[in-house]
Amino acid sequence: MNTDDQKCIEAILNGDANAYSLLVNRYKDLVFxxxxxxxxxxEEAEEVAQDSFIKAYRSLDKFKGDSKFSTWMYRVxxxxxxxxxxxxxxxxxxxxxxxxxxxxxxxxxNALDKIEKEERQLAIKQCLDQLSNEDNYLLTLYYFDExxxxxxxxxxxxxxxxxxxxxxxxxxxxxxxxxQQLDNETIESYERTGSYGAAFR
Amino acid sequence: xKEQDRMEQHLDKxxxxxxxxxxxxxxxxFTANIMMRLEKSIETKTIVYKPPITKWGWMGIAAVVVGIAxxxxxxxxxxxxxxxxxxxxxxxxxxxxxxxxxxxxxxxVMYSIILFGALWFVQVQLIKRQVEQRLSY
Numbered sequence: 001m002n003t004d005d006q007k008c009i010e011a012i013l014n015g016d017a018n019a020y021s022l023l024v025n026r027y028k029d030l031v032f033x034x035x036x037x038x039x040x041x042x043e044e045a046e047e048v049a050q051d052s053f054i055k056a057y058r059s060l061d062k063f064k065g066d067s068k069f070s071t072w073m074y075r076v077x078x079x080x081x082x083x084x085x086x087x088x089x090x091x092x093x094x095x096x097x098x099x100x101x102x103x104x105x106x107x108x109x110n111a112l113d114k115i116e117k118e119e120r121q122l123a124i125k126q127c128l129d130q131l132s133n134e135d136n137y138l139l140t141l142y143y144f145d146e147x148x149x150x151x152x153x154x155x156x157x158x159x160x161x162x163x164x165x166x167x168x169x170x171x172x173x174x175x176x177x178x179x180q181q182l183d184n185e186t187i188e189s190y191e192r193t194g195s196y197g198a199a200f201r
Numbered sequence: 202x203k204e205q206d207r208m209e210q211h212l213d214k215x216x217x218x219x220x221x222x223x224x225x226x227x228x229x230x231f232t233a234n235i236m237m238r239l240e241k242s243i244e245t246k247t248i249v250y251k252p253p254i255t256k257w258g259w260m261g262i263a264a265v266v267v268g269i270a271x272x273x274x275x276x277x278x279x280x281x282x283x284x285x286x287x288x289x290x291x292x293x294x295x296x297x298x299x300x301x302x303x304x305x306x307x308x309x310v311m312y313s314i315i316l317f318g319a320l321w322f323v324q325v326q327l328i329k330r331q332v333e334q335r336l337s338y
Contacts, residue, residue, distance in 0.1 A: 017239060018236070024231075028226075033225045053235050105212050106211055168209075171215075
């Protein structure tokens, strides 16, 4: 475990509750991002993120320190999100997986690079909104915080091999949705002319 | 490198690009809200679980039961005079007792009730352990 985190936790358990604000500030962005991926609603994600930190504080004495505090925190966040989703009885989105070739993936990648930054952010946001909660959470943990398969497996309660397969499928679904999000016609134009800008002439 | 492996490499790169660009931040008073909620919960008195019958209570009940049992077995055979003045016939001569006296419970039903009760207590412990495990790591 990170030494700074360890020192903070020791201080909190010794009665210095204010030391918890250091941990909150350190992990709030990622916890909130994870919650937002699962809940897909800004206010609800903020509530869930706050509830997760409160739950973690109350259970700090149960944290054994065998792993990183962040991994434990993500697990608490994941479970809090699941509880809230069950309560709201949210339905999951199911996205079919397209088959991709190296060329197709490169084309989507290049098309994404060529569009304006704001439009790109919007396309990405809309794409992530269409993915299921679990796909979003997995991809964020793996690519954002660069957690290992073993750590992710511990967080979501699956075996590492299952996580590997799920990640592979999540990536394909992401590419499928991204392809749909970026105008199909535009991607084909880019393919033909090699330039995104040419599609608008 | 095989086509499939190259495709997966590019897919990995594309996904990283998409996920990297999107770290979100909560509201500016996020941390302050959490610390305020924690302060409030620390200030209010913590409700500690108190069992309905304490350990001493159970010991007292056991002592009374053992005392009565010993009295019944070894006590003098003469009836206690003040007890004779108490009219306990109301316990058997009332509408509820008359209605209930006609009801018989089969052994199967009785065993089922006892088994169900035992299972209920076991489930409570299992659920409690499950909730604690969800918060520990």
